[in-house]
Amino acid sequence: MTAERVPEERYGERSGVQDCLDAAVEYLRSLQHEDGWWKGDLATNVTMDAEDLMLRHFLGVATAQADAETARWIRSQQREDGTWATYPGGPGDLSTTVESWVALRMAGDDPGAAHLARAAEFIRSAGGVEQARVFTHIWLALFGLWRWDDTPDLPPELIFLPRWAPLNIYNWACWARQTIVPLTIVSACRPVHPVDFTIDELRSGRPSAPLAPPWRLDGAFQRLDVVLNWYTRQGAVKGLRRLAMRRATEWIVARQEADGGWGGIQPPWVYSLIALRLMGYPLDHPVMAAGLRGLEGFTVHSETADGPVRWLEACQSPVWDTGLAVGALLDAGVPGDDKSVLKATDWLLAEQIDAPGDWQVRRPDLVTGGWAFEFANDGYPDTDDTAEIVLALRRVDHPEPERLRMALDDAVAWTTGMQSADGGWGAFDADNTDTTALKLPFCDFGAVIDPPSADVTAHVVEMLAAEGRTESEECRRGVRWLLDAQEEDGSWFGRWGTNHVYGTGAVVPALIATGMSPRDPVVRRAVRWLAEHQNPDGGWGEDLRSYVDPSWIGRGDSTPSQTAWALLALLAADESGEPLSRGIDYLVDTQRPDGGWDEHRYTGTGFPGDFSIGYHLYRLVFPIWALGRYLGSPR
Missing domain, CATH: 1.50.10.20 (Glycosyltransferase)
Structure with a gap:
């Protein structure tokens, strides 16, 4: 709920700002x-929970209690239209809905139940399970619900590519690299852990999209994938493949972290556990035991009116x-x-x-x-x-x-x-x-490289x-990079936070810190962009849809964190007018009695347009930052 616009004479009133800041600081101290x-908790979407449930079924460590608590959480996140989204207020996501449906079936939900029937109807209307992303198809293939031949082949021989060669594992971003290596073992083994249901009601029956032209790189890779699938079906070159799989296994084990995980994130963690199990590691092996134990440390348990739930960060x-x-x-x-x-x-x-x-x-x-x-x-x-x-x-x-x-x-x-x-x-x-x-046919979801960002x-x-x-x-080269990256409208793209508000909120203070004048045209264009995108309630917000739909750039419900990012830029640019004062008043007026703020939208970004994050501490630390700088500035 956004605050009503306050009378103009209240803009930037410092007495209330100091009280607001003091309460926020005390609340932060208490945490x-x-x-x-x-x-702070790191919220994403129920894909994490569906895959956690499926992982436990695949490894044979599922329990009735964990299934029930996970299923209760997944059901609680379904919307009225039967879908699951990847962020609050976002559109229904096909793959997330498919994985949720399958996980609930594994947990024992009746496919005829209203919530699963609505989900299945959405899936068919959105193109069916056939249009789901590659990761979803891999999970389905693990349980015999999708043909391995219809998933992109990832040969473990990739581990041998020299560092100068395209597609060598170090040309992938670190998160993708740690996911790809274990998936090459999974792709080579093609395991099937049968379940007692089908996904026929999720199929649309629509034909597959035609291949891209062979003279294009994506079309060439599509045809190469056909050859690689044939190569795997024929048993590959056994000695070379066994050596590649051993090398990949050693690579995985060498990168296990002290908490039992890989890279501190879910995808390489779960795929590494599956790959090592396929390579013969028993569940009680120290590497496997540490990995499973570590996942529990990422699990959040809470009580709801319907009973206990568990979800995975x-x-x-x-x-x-x-x-x-x-x-x-x-x-x-x-x-x-x-x-x-x-x-x-x-x-x-x-x-x-x-x-x-x-x-x-x-x-x-x-x-x-x-x-x-x-x-x-x-x-x-x-x-x-x-x-x-x-x-x-x-x-x-x-x-x-x-x-x-x-x-x-x-x-x-x-x-x-x-x-x-x-x-x-x-x-x-x-x-x-x-x-x-x-x-590559594999790369239909998420960022797989890590180029410089603003x-x-x-x-x-x-x-x-x-x-x-x-x-x-x-530093000079970094500044030149930032100047070249400014958008025509005066903003900057935000890679790790949503989106142009985040990018602009980061770049303007940096440029000012290097000695750029607040009156420089580069800064004035950014300030003008921020002023033009301030909401009527005085705050700023940018919907995650801005990553895929430019009409949403700079537009969205006001949030405390995004408002703070905009204010940090205005303060760095030595602004003292109405946009700044109204933004400060927005933070004062929306503060909770305990000193914190509510933030119902996600403002963090994992993969732009594909994977979004709700950082629960953003709504507190960034407003403190902005309010502190406001009070510390001579106005």
Whole structure:
């Protein structure tokens, strides 16, 4: 529910703003773990829960209680039209609805029940299970509900491709790489764990789409896939395939994290467990046992009016959340030697990574020193977390300043060294820009490469400016990249947050930090874009549909986090007019009595247009950030 527009004389009234900020800071303090970290729940969609249920059935570890609690959660997320969406308020998603229907059938739901009948009707009307994404077809094939011959073949021999060759595993983004390698084993084994039902009622009977022309890359890959399927059916070259599968297995095991997972995210985790089971690893093997045990740590249990439910976080974000929380507290005026700040700082320092990782494939001589997103993901630090943590911790008044400074120097050196050749920064790898994989039949869902983005590049540039490196060649190249990336309308695309509001909210403060004048035409165009997209209630919002439908760019229900992003840009640009004041009033007027805010829309992005995230802490830390900077500015 949005607040009514307030009378003009209330705009930016500072007494109410300070009370609002104080309440928000106290609420944020109350959420800190005794060990020093913060972590908000990370919500995605029921695909995670459907696949968790199917995984347990495939591995033979399903229980009646877990099935019932998962099924109860999945049912609770179904909409009146019978569909499941990938984010609140989004359109019904075919693949998510298919996987939910199958999971509920496995849990014992009657296919004639009204909720499954409505789902099946939607699936048929949307093209049927035939039009579902490749990942969905793979899950169906695991249970004999889809032909393996009708899924794209992923030969494990990919593991042998040299690093200079297209489609070698290091040309994939880290999240895709860790998913692809185990899936090559699954694709080679083609296992079937039969179930006692069919999916006939989900089929539309429509013919498959014709192949693309053979002279196009996607058409050539489609025809290559036919050959690869034939190769697998014929038993492949047995010695070579066995060696490839062993090499892939070793690669997977070597990348298991301390919490038992892979990459700290659901897809490589579940596929790695399946692949290792197919390679003969028993469930009580330490690797398998740790993997299954670790998944429980990603499971959220709660009580509802209908009974207990369980749902799975696709990922967890304690390092990211803690870095943002420290930065927010400091901007709110909390002293740099505050007990909560120091406790969080010590926890973050202990989380800094000194282990090797796949990023060294392209930067072999670079010394490690970054931070990851999760509790345990030492193989994959990222530049975005690291930049934000440096920006926060450099302002901490730590009792061991030399220890802190050494950690920050290592982090800055690592992040700077991860700059891509074009001057921008991707999140996890440098120069991860080869688009060949995008044309594969397999790649019909999600981002599979990690090229530089405006939001990540902006965070790194802002970090370099704060560290006094504005005149460095790396910073200058980063600024040039950002200037080239500005959209014609004055905004910037947001890769990891929704969307142009996020990108613009990141880039404008970064450019100002490097010395760009608030009156520069680049900044004025961005400010004008933000003012033109402010909602009547004073807030800002951008619907996730903006990733696939340009008419939604800058449009959507107001949210606390997106409003804060816009305000951060306006404050950096030295704005003091009505858009700023109305945005501040929106945050004051929509605050809950406990000091927090409600946010019913997702504002985080996993894969633009395909996978969206609701960060439960965003609705608190970013408003604190914006309110603190507003009160700290001379107006």
